[in-house]
Amino acid sequence: MARSVSRSAELFNRARQVIPGGVDSPVRAFSAVGGTPLFVRRGYGSQIWDADGNAYVDFVMSWGPLINGHAFAPVVRAIEEQAAFGTTYGAPTKAETDLAEAIVAAVPSVEMVRFVSSGTEATMSAIRLARAATRRDLIIKFAGNYHGHSDALLARAGSGSLTLGVPTSPGVPPSAAAATIVLPYNDPAALKDTFAERGREIAAVIVEPVAGNMGVVPPEDGFVAALRDVPRPHGALLIADEVITGFRVARGGAQSIYDLHPDLTTLGKIIGGGLPVGAYGGRRDLMEQLAPTGPVYQAGTLSGNPLAMIAGLANLEPLAAAPFYADLAAKTDSLATGLRQAAAQSSANISINAVTGMLTVFFTADPVRDLAGAERADTARYARFFHAMLNRGIYLPPSQFEAWMVSAAHTDEDIERTIVAAAESFTD
Numbered sequence: 001m002a003r004s005v006s007r008s009a010e011l012f013n014r015a016r017q018v019i020p021g022g023v024d025s026p027v028r029a030f031s032a033v034g035g036t037p038l039f040v041r042r043g044y045g046s047q048i049w050d051a052d053g054n055a056y057v058d059f060v061m062s063w064g065p066l067i068n069g070h071a072f073a074p075v076v077r078a079i080e081e082q083a084a085f086g087t088t089y090g091a092p093t094k095a096e097t098d099l100a101e102a103i104v105a106a107v108p109s110v111e112m113v114r115f116v117s118s119g120t121e122a123t124m125s126a127i128r129l130a131r132a133a134t135r136r137d138l139i140i141k142f143a144g145n146y147h148g149h150s151d152a153l154l155a156r157a158g159s160g161s162l163t164l165g166v167p168t169s170p171g172v173p174p175s176a177a178a179a180t181i182v183l184p185y186n187d188p189a190a191l192k193d194t195f196a197e198r199g200r201e202i203a204a205v206i207v208e209p210v211a212g213n214m215g216v217v218p219p220e221d222g223f224v225a226a227l228r229d230v231p232r233p234h235g236a237l238l239i240a241d242e243v244i245t246g247f248r249v250a251r252g253g254a255q256s257i258y259d260l261h262p263d264l265t266t267l268g269k270i271i272g273g274g275l276p277v278g279a280y281g282g283r284r285d286l287m288e289q290l291a292p293t294g295p296v297y298q299a300g301t302l303s304g305n306p307l308a309m310i311a312g313l314a315n316l317e318p319l320a321a322a323p324f325y326a327d328l329a330a331k332t333d334s335l336a337t338g339l340r341q342a343a344a345q346s347s348a349n350i351s352i353n354a355v356t357g358m359l360t361v362f363f364t365a366d367p368v369r370d371l372a373g374a375e376r377a378d379t380a381r382y383a384r385f386f387h388a389m390l391n392r393g394i395y396l397p398p399s400q401f402e403a404w405m406v407s408a409a410h411t412d413e414d415i416e417r418t419i420v421a422a423a424e425s426f427t428d
């Protein structure tokens with residue numbers, strides 16, 4: 001029985017008339033896998049239903065926020081209660097302090113927090129603060145790490161190990177990207193060499209402590225040690241971009257697993273419970289350089305929005321219970337193990353990277369440890385797999401270079417169904 005997506009197709013055609021590409025964020029358009037993007041009508045727990053009424057087990061999970069699943073009852077209730085009191089005031093509310101305290105309690109390196117409305121704003125503002133505090137301009141980022149779409153961070157590697165940034169997008173002035181040095185991920189020598197050469201000009205190193213935006217790529221020990229030890233003696237700051245990993249891989253973020261002590265941390269996604277939120281935080285002496293206590297300007301009409309704060313608090317609440325991350329890790333593990341077995345039986349050439357709550361199936365037999373490795377994956381093969389899974393009711397990220405998000409709402413049955421579907425889809 002063929003799955004109909006005629007209603008989604010009709011909505012997509014309408015959308016394309018008035019919204020560029022029919023979407024408000026490019027990956028949603030299915031350009032990397034082909035076909036018609038699903039227009040989502042409803043979500044509950046681990047599932048979504050499209051406009052044609054088809055149900056799917058969802059591993060996109062809004063790209064990370066929904067660690068407790070769709071329409072998580074405490075989040076829904078909190079939003080309803082707050083909405084009846086008003087949705088925004090442009091004046092302080094207690095909920096902002098409550099959420100800031102919850103973050104400070106969970107993430108040891110964070111002494112103060114400032115809320116914004118997206119991950120892009122969080123990283124952009126953290127970079128501004130780092131540049132102001134160090135009175136330096138250069139930023140180091142890593143190829144394949146994504147930190148939002150602000151000018152300075154839209155630079156990626158050229159072919160060399162040390163490449164001055166070239167803009168990824170037209171409209172980014174070369175001067176903005178030129179202050180960004182792009183180095184390979186998991187390459188401690190490149191980091192050391194760059195600091196040896198230009199250490200006195202570097203304001204900050206920004207890193208995804210587990211990469212999620214070239215597919216999942218965990219950091220190797222030597223890389224973690226270099227992040228910990230190299231920038232600081234040169235007077236440069238370390239910014240951990242935990243927009244995905246914060247409250248996902250552990251309550252204290254990836255920094256708590258890898259014993260990183262960043263000067264600044266950026267957060268988003270989970271801390272907003274599915275509403276638009278970002279945050280940056282860190283050392284008190286740095287954060288107090290922000291206006292109004294200090295001279296570094298940053299502001300927002302909807303920053304610390306009460307609905308978002310309340311939703312975030314309700315989303316974080318269950319994460320403090322002892323078995324939460326052990327359960328999530330076990331679930332992610334059984335998915336990874338089952339997928340590996342299914343691939344082995346079908347002799348599909350894949351390699352899987354997984355950490356708690358996030359996983360990527362790369363269509364390459366070689367282990368993936370950096371962007372060059374991720375780019376060896378067979379993206380056409382991924383596109384076929386994606387559609388084979390979709391036809392079996394499993395909604396995966398519509399790109400090879402993204403993380404599958406596992407949530408507390410995914411049941412053992414969901415995991416089993418996904419493995420069975422994959423076993424078939426590997427041979428499709």
Ligand code: PMP
Nearest residue numbers: 118119120146147148241243244
């Ligand atoms: N940093 C990281 C690590 C991200 O994954 C993302 C988005 N996925 C961002 C920053 C930007 O966040 P936003 O899309 O909310 O602007």
